[in-house]
Amino acid sequence: MSFSITRVSHVEIRVTNLDRAWEFYVGLLGLVETERDGGRIYLRGLEERQHHSIVLKQAESPGVAHFSYRVSDPEDLDRLTEFFKAKKLPVVRLPAGSEKGQGEAIRVQDPLGFPVEFYHEMDEAERMLQQFHLHRGVSPMRLDHVNCQTPDVQKGYDYYVGELGFWVSEYTETDDGKLWAVWMHRKQNVHDIALMTGTGPRLHHFAVWVQDMVGVIRACDILAGAGMTDNIERGPGRHGLSNAFFVYVRDPDGNRMEIYTSDYMIPDPDWKPIRWSINDKRRQTFWGHVAPRSWFDEASLVESITDGRLLTPIPAELKDRPDFVT
Ligand SMILES: [Fe+2]
Structure with a gap:
């Protein structure tokens, strides 16, 4: 069966106070509001021409409602529906418009337990890239990737690489050859999705791409200036894996976002994945x-x-982790 995923497209985040979340994502960090309808606010980055890449959803508790991949052909949705039905996974079809600005879609509880959507059409929104006079905050350009925790990364690798057609850019292995974490892509940078060994299914973070390292530093200055130092969780720093410059921030509900830049391109299909030993502490922060x-x-x-x-997520065995802080 053939279908073609182009990239990770958007993520729907649960927040308990929409006004407070808007202030964080739009007021402080500078994402662009496309529109809102009752319980949701639809946001996009400055270079994005699509209706939304981040959706804030009013909910009773934090979490993630779904994340979504774009497919290159509307008929891919039929092929994916058959594919998931054959695997006996829960799959639902959403008529066009059931998510604001989005065409027909399907959602599946994937083999790792994540709520994943596939769609082809989305309303176009104005690209703000050259509206420089309107850029604010850290000037987030686009959604770059999602990072998921699962107790069984090998299973995720088999699914994403063996069945969905993703390519591996980098990976972490234990000394005895067990796959610990893997970075996979369909677009031509380091990843659309990373899987890390951990209690799951849980979304560890989603990342927005900024144009340069100054954007990362500026995120720290802005949050500190607003008295939100507790929301700066890790960094700024440089990853070994992906080479990216980063800072991890927590939104007012604790959902984690990475502000990310300076990874690299992988245009060649015969790229040889880069292996990291789990014992090399430079892989996380260089x-x-x-x-x-x-x-x-x-x-x-x-x-x-x-x-x-x-x-309810399934715990991963953590006691043997050399990188685990005790
Ligand atoms: Fe969606």
């Missing part, structure tokens, strides 16, 4: 800094696609 414990322990629960309840 300069050797250790991530805080919250970064390992805490992540966002994800919804069931059928009833919207948050799924």
Whole structure:
């Protein structure tokens, strides 16, 4: 069966106070509001021409409602529906417009338990890239990737690479050859999705791309200036994996966003994935800094696609992790 995913497109985040979340994502960080309808606010980055890449959804608790991939052909949705039905996974079809600005879509509780959507059409929105006089905050350009925790990264690799047609850019392995984490892509940079060993299914973070390192520093200055130093969780720093410059921030509900730049392109299909040893501490922060414990322990629960309840994640075995701060 053939279908073609172009990229990760958007993520729907649960927030408990829409006004407070708007102030964080739009007022402070500078994402652009496309529109709102009752319980949701639809946001996009400055270079994006699509209706939304981040949706804020009013909910009783934090978490993630779904994340979504764009496919290159409307008929891919039929092929994917058959593919998931054959795997006996829960899959639902959404008529055009059931998500604001979006055409027909399907949602599946994927083999790892994540609520994942596929769609082809979305309303076009004005690209703000050269409206420089309107750029604010950290000037987020686009959604770059999602990072998911799962107890079984090998299973995720088999699904994404073996069945969905993703390519691997980099990966982390234990000394005995167990796949610990993997960075996979359809667009031509380091990743659309990363999988890390951990309690899951949980969304560890989503990332927005900024144009340069100054954008990352500016995020720290802005949050500190607003008295929100507790929302700066890790960094700024440079990753070994992906080479990207980063800072991890937590929104007012604790959902984690990475502000990310300076990774690299992978235009060639015969790219040889880069292997990192789990014992090389430069892989997480190239300069050797250790991530805080919250970064390992805490992540966002994800919804069931059928009833919207948050799924109870399965714990991963953590005691042998050399990178785990105790
Ligand atoms: Fe969607």
